[in-house]
Amino acid sequence: MTRVVIVGGGPGGYESALVAAQLGAEVVVVDSDGLGGSAVLTDCVPSKTLIATAEVMTDFGEAGELGIDVAAPRVDLARVNARVKALALAQSADIESRLAREGVTVVHGRGRLDGPSRVVATATDGTETTYDADAVLLATGAAPRVLDTAQPDGERILTWEQVYDLGEMPEHVIVVGSGVTGAEFASAYQSLGIPVTLVSSRDRVLPGEDQDAAQVLEDVLTRRGMTVLSRSRMQSVSRDGEVVTVTLADGREVTGSHCILALGSVPNTAGIGLESAGVTLDDGGFVKVDRVSRTSAPGVYAAGDCTGVFMLASVAAMQGRIAMAHVLGDAVQPLDLGVVASNVFTSPEIATVGVTQQQVDSGEVLAEVVMQPLATNARAKMQGIVDGFVKLFVAPGSRSLLGGVVVGPRASELIHPVALAVTERITADQLAQTFTVYPSISGSIAEAARRLHRA
Numbered sequence: 001m002t003r004v005v006i007v008g009g010g011p012g013g014y015e016s017a018l019v020a021a022q023l024g025a026e027v028v029v030v031d032s033d034g035l036g037g038s039a040v041l042t043d044c045v046p047s048k049t050l051i052a053t054a055e056v057m058t059d060f061g062e063a064g065e066l067g068i069d070v071a072a073p074r075v076d077l078a079r080v081n082a083r084v085k086a087l088a089l090a091q092s093a094d095i096e097s098r099l100a101r102e103g104v105t106v107v108h109g110r111g112r113l114d115g116p117s118r119v120v121a122t123a124t125d126g127t128e129t130t131y132d133a134d135a136v137l138l139a140t141g142a143a144p145r146v147l148d149t150a151q152p153d154g155e156r157i158l159t160w161e162q163v164y165d166l167g168e169m170p171e172h173v174i175v176v177g178s179g180v181t182g183a184e185f186a187s188a189y190q191s192l193g194i195p196v197t198l199v200s201s202r203d204r205v206l207p208g209e210d211q212d213a214a215q216v217l218e219d220v221l222t223r224r225g226m227t228v229l230s231r232s233r234m235q236s237v238s239r240d241g242e243v244v245t246v247t248l249a250d251g252r253e254v255t256g257s258h259c260i261l262a263l264g265s266v267p268n269t270a271g272i273g274l275e276s277a278g279v280t281l282d283d284g285g286f287v288k289v290d291r292v293s294r295t296s297a298p299g300v301y302a303a304g305d306c307t308g309v310f311m312l313a314s315v316a317a318m319q320g321r322i323a324m325a326h327v328l329g330d331a332v333q334p335l336d337l338g339v340v341a342s343n344v345f346t347s348p349e350i351a352t353v354g355v356t357q358q359q360v361d362s363g364e365v366l367a368e369v370v371m372q373p374l375a376t377n378a379r380a381k382m383q384g385i386v387d388g389f390v391k392l393f394v395a396p397g398s399r400s401l402l403g404g405v406v407v408g409p410r411a412s413e414l415i416h417p418v419a420l421a422v423t424e425r426i427t428a429d430q431l432a433q434t435f436t437v438y439p440s441i442s443g444s445i446a447e448a449a450r451r452l453h454r455a
């Protein structure tokens, strides 16, 4: 029997464990902080649970347009956060039970490599156990980046992992960082009714996303009252009693009651014997992997945030599944980042798949582009939706779908037909000829596809 030892129990680790068990391997997972990893305990699951509350508040805020008077709804942040934490723990427990049912051995402790085919697990009481492995999967994830000049204190200067300890509504939150995480928290706290200032070192929010989509989001956030400080690099963050001050590189100061730092992530790859086992890291400390998740050390694979490849739970899980298929002789489909669907859970949401506008503008990819605003969609009008669009990219010759962007409420759900079309190389005509419900927001996807028809 092949023995697989997995270090880290997040989506990269636990999804791989399930696949390996299904394929008949003997599987050990060593995890230090709880099954489900950061994805379940501190990152995706908690933030999207918080955002579920924020969405209801956004709907209340816009209910007047639909003829409903809602007397000022009030958020009880202590209750919201208690729900967030309970839900995350329950999800983690579900994953642990599932692994146990599938016969996976879970070791609670910290793992390190002792050469490429041995893992030493140190339990919380200091006991060490050694596991020999035919294959090792590293899935140790990443942690919030912190700076010497902006040290979190867990009370008012917070990483995204610490916000769920807030017992009361902050008076004014300053979010530093306008990437996906910063934008999601800024949008969520604003929807909860908290004044928000977003500090961005770049020209606009979400510099890595579709520019038209980011512009819509920035317009909506500022229209709802957010202060967005662009081209404003944070120099330091300090606290004096109940006041937090963010000092910018040009000397300006922004004060608030709380600051959330969203400065990116650093991989959890130090001090666990990787280099001495022959695992090559890049300059940022991420594990270098190929498209079937192999590292430079024979028999050692890596998946998820510790590899720095598209830091998403869905990609972590896919990298892990591919690794296990490769180890255990199942059919292997190498990772294709060109078909990854992803979403920014702001209000409105921004969902993307495939080719990007930047790739088209730079000439890297030849594509025709069409952008269909939601404002003309009958269902959108009924629901009071004014912001958002569907954008599709097609190959000029074959007319097959290369990519798409959806901006609007529940864009995360609407992107799926586009992702299917991109993955299966469906043509714009085929997408246009597929019935959509009338009236529906997805009708705008078919409408955009119809605009790409060539006689």
Ligand SMILES: Cc1cc2nc3c(=O)[nH]c(=O)nc-3n(C[C@H](O)[C@H](O)[C@H](O)COP(=O)(O)OP(=O)(O)OC[C@H]3O[C@@H](n4cnc5c(N)ncnc54)[C@H](O)[C@@H]3O)c2cc1C
Residues within 6 Å of the ligand: 007, 008, 009, 010, 011, 012, 013, 030, 031, 032, 033, 034, 035, 036, 037, 038, 039, 040, 042, 043, 044, 045, 047, 048, 109, 110, 111, 112, 139, 140, 141, 142, 160, 181, 268, 272, 303, 304, 305, 306, 311, 312, 313, 314, 315, 316
């Ligand atoms: C705020 C936020 C929101 C996000 N929302 C989404 C989202 O909505 N959708 C999405 O797809 N992605 C989202 N992400 C990204 C997602 O959380 C990560 O991509 C995902 O967690 C990566 O999974 P992983 O298995 O690589 O690592 P993790 O989930 O970080 O799990 C790694 C585990 O390994 C453990 N570990 C580390 N070192 C060791 C060791 N030496 N021994 C034993 N165990 C160890 C860690 O404690 C942890 O439990 C979000 C990220 C953030 C920051």
